[in-house]
Amino acid sequence: MTPRPTVTPSTILSLTVAGLTPVLVLVAVYITFRGHNAPGGGFAGGLIIGIVLVLRYLTDGAEALRRLPVDPVVLIGVGLGAAVLTGIAPLLVGGSFLESNVWKLDLWPVGQVKVVSSAVFDLGVFILVTGVVAAILVALAEADDEASRGETTGGTEGPTDGPPTRTGVDR
Amino acid sequence: MNGGLALFVGAPLAGTAACFVLARFQGAQRAVALACSTAVTIASVVLLVHVDTTGPVTTSMGGWPEAISITFVADRLGALMLVIGNVMMLAVLVYAVAQRSSDERSPWYAPAYLALIAGVSGAFLAGDLFNLFVCFEILLMSSYVLLTLEGSDDQIRSGTTYVVLNVVESLVLVTAVALVFATTGTLSMAELPDRLAALPDGVALGLSLLLLVAFGLKAAVFPLFSWLPDSYPAAPSPVSAVFAGLLTKVGVYAILRTQTQWFPDTNRTLLLVIAAATMVVGVLGAIAQSDIKRILSFHIVSQIGYMIAGIALGGVAAVAAVVFFVIHQVPAKTSLFLVDGVVEQEQGTSALDRLSGLARRSGALAALFLLPALSLAGIPPFSGFVAKLGIVTVGLDRGEWWIVGVALVVSILTLVSMMKIWTGAFWGADDPDDRPGLLRHHPLMSAVTAFVVALTIAIAVFAGPIYGFAERTAGDLVATSAPATGGGAP
Numbered sequence: 001m002t003p004r005p006t007v008t009p010s011t012i013l014s015l016t017v018a019g020l021t022p023v024l025v026l027v028a029v030y031i032t033f034r035g036h037n038a039p040g041g042g043f044a045g046g047l048i049i050g051i052v053l054v055l056r057y058l059t060d061g062a063e064a065l066r067r068l069p070v071d072p073v074v075l076i077g078v079g080l081g082a083a084v085l086t087g088i089a090p091l092l093v094g095g096s097f098l099e100s101n102v103w104k105l106d107l108w109p110v111g112q113v114k115v116v117s118s119a120v121f122d123l124g125v126f127i128l129v130t131g132v133v134a135a136i137l138v139a140l141a142e143a144d145d146e147a148s149r150g151e152t153t154g155g156t157e158g159p160t161d162g163p164p165t166r167t168g169v170d171r
Numbered sequence: 172m173n174g175g176l177a178l179f180v181g182a183p184l185a186g187t188a189a190c191f192v193l194a195r196f197q198g199a200q201r202a203v204a205l206a207c208s209t210a211v212t213i214a215s216v217v218l219l220v221h222v223d224t225t226g227p228v229t230t231s232m233g234g235w236p237e238a239i240s241i242t243f244v245a246d247r248l249g250a251l252m253l254v255i256g257n258v259m260m261l262a263v264l265v266y267a268v269a270q271r272s273s274d275e276r277s278p279w280y281a282p283a284y285l286a287l288i289a290g291v292s293g294a295f296l297a298g299d300l301f302n303l304f305v306c307f308e309i310l311l312m313s314s315y316v317l318l319t320l321e322g323s324d325d326q327i328r329s330g331t332t333y334v335v336l337n338v339v340e341s342l343v344l345v346t347a348v349a350l351v352f353a354t355t356g357t358l359s360m361a362e363l364p365d366r367l368a369a370l371p372d373g374v375a376l377g378l379s380l381l382l383l384v385a386f387g388l389k390a391a392v393f394p395l396f397s398w399l400p401d402s403y404p405a406a407p408s409p410v411s412a413v414f415a416g417l418l419t420k421v422g423v424y425a426i427l428r429t430q431t432q433w434f435p436d437t438n439r440t441l442l443l444v445i446a447a448a449t450m451v452v453g454v455l456g457a458i459a460q461s462d463i464k465r466i467l468s469f470h471i472v473s474q475i476g477y478m479i480a481g482i483a484l485g486g487v488a489a490v491a492a493v494v495f496f497v498i499h500q501v502p503a504k505t506s507l508f509l510v511d512g513v514v515e516q517e518q519g520t521s522a523l524d525r526l527s528g529l530a531r532r533s534g535a536l537a538a539l540f541l542l543p544a545l546s547l548a549g550i551p552p553f554s555g556f557v558a559k560l561g562i563v564t565v566g567l568d569r570g571e572w573w574i575v576g577v578a579l580v581v582s583i584l585t586l587v588s589m590m591k592i593w594t595g596a597f598w599g600a601d602d603p604d605d606r607p608g609l610l611r612h613h614p615l616m617s618a619v620t621a622f623v624v625a626l627t628i629a630i631a632v633f634a635g636p637i638y639g640f641a642e643r644t645a646g647d648l649v650a651t652s653a654p655a656t657g658g659g660a661p
């Protein structure tokens with residue numbers, strides 16, 4: 001089942017995307033965590049995951065989005081929640097809003113690691129942006145589904161789509 | 172209050188997050204939204220009392236020194252606007268939950284509404300110009316969602332205008348923010364009055380005009396108002412109620428701060444002309460319309476003119492009148508839209524030619540419309556009279572006869588257009604085609620409307636103490652501005 005009956009899947013594209021996906025995910029995670037003191041951060045990282053989703057959508061069609069393990073709207077909530085709670089948490093221990101704590105840990109194989117609590121904020125942004133891109137794609141896919149259903153019911157062939165799957169929260 | 176102010180933004184945003192996670196559970200979403208809004212409202216009242224008795228509260232975020240950190244400041248004006256805003260948003264939220272309109276049943280409604288609360292609260296507490304810009308963006312983003320939630324053709328069309336204009340506004344504002352920083356080296360609202368006073372006149376004038384364009388677009392002053400009567404009526408009534416009551420007032424609040432504290436005694440004539448044009452064009456537009464929501468939307472524009480007139484006149488007395496005007500205006504305007512919401516839900520329209528004799532079917536609802544309508548027109552026992560009297564008195568003292576004349580004529584025209592709604596929708600014979608009996612709606616809807624109307628009446632009854640508070644607020648504002656020669660209060 002393809003999003004549009006006229007588009008034939010391209011093997012080259014599928015294989016390239018399949019190979020690129022793990023690299024992109026790795027880059028996204030790297031960009032997110034280097035963002036504390038260098039260019040990058042959760043927003044850029046989330047957008048790179050967004051690129052992965054867009055590529056998957058191009059190769060596998062709406063099916064790729066139906067396979068998403070979580071509802072993108074929930075992702076938005078979890079990400080925003082993580083970011084806001086990183087802001088509120090320091091208030092509970094007598095700090096100020098969004099204040100960051102730094103821990104230096106000795107982890108045996110990698111040596112000393114500096115852990116900052118604001119990394120959770122970046123992680124939240126990362127999840128949030130991923131969720132937003134996914135939610136937009138789901139909305140586009142649903143519109144695509146409707147359009148192709150319209151085409152097929154108008155044409156001579158019978159309907160090819162099954163019942164619309166609820167990947168996101170529709171209104 | 173260490174960090175407490177940040178919670179006025181943080182708590183609603185946390186609520187937004189919870190509502191996203193609970194996207195499939197409408198009941199839980201409603202509970203989170205109501206709990207969050209109630210908590211913020213109660214906290215804002217506590218804050219107002221605290222600020223009024225012990226002075227302004229400042230919070231710096233992230234443990235950074237105040238000069239470079241994001242700051243939230245609650246002075247009398249900010250805390251007052253916070254209370255007004257949150258009380259109205261809570262009231263409208265209860266109304267919307269009771270109404271269960273199609274947009275309220277959307278899983279996006281509660282998160283967008285809570286984000287709106289965060290944005291509006293943040294804008295009133297912002298301690299620096301960039302923070303103000305960010306909070307404007309938050310409230311704009313959520314207003315885009317709320318405005319177009321039903322996704323009807325009409326909403327998409329007017330929503331496009333609204334989004335494009337507000338993006339332009341944001342662009343102008345962020346340019347102004349950058350230029351202010353480039354010329355003064357700070358964005359802190361506390362330091363800006365002195366730094367701006369040290370600038371050459373031409374530079375200061377340019378900055379003030381740029382900020383005036385940005386905030387004027389938000390406040391819908393002439394000639395930047397045309398988006399408002401176009402977009403607000405397309406939204407469902409509870410949404411347009413909160414937009415009508417609040418969003419333009421955020422713009423007025425920003426103009427009040429910039430013109431009073433940062434650029435005292437500049438652009439007075441320009442502002443007076445803008446004020447007069449806003450009043451006249453708004454009210455003439457209202458008279459020309461034949462739909463309740465559109466008439467009320469044009470009235471928003473017209474009433475903004477009065478506030479701008481007060482800001483233009485300047486000085487403690489005028490600013491106090493503006494503050495009182497805002498206090499009166501927000502509940503009055505909101506309640507009119509809430510009444511319209513009941514009418515629209517029952518009749519399916521707010522077009523005057525398809526409505527008739529509603530007063531025969533629900534006298535109480537008619538009264539709930541008539542009281543704020545008369546108040547808005549400035550008829551004596553009501554709060555609108557006190558508000559307009561304040562501005563007119565200052566105008567007479569300054570010898571600005573023409574603005575007083577315009578204000579009074581516009582008052583009469585306001586009454587005329589309100590009577591147009593009254594005779595068109597509420598008066599007259601019962602329409603035989605209509606379903607008989609009372610206007611059916613959830614009792615909470617009329618209870619909320621009655622509560623907001625009661626607020627407008629309470630403002631009239633307690634006009635003395637409230638005016639006293641408005642004068643203290645104005646005193647703060649004018650005192651913190653640089654050499655305030657215009658402060659010659661009578």
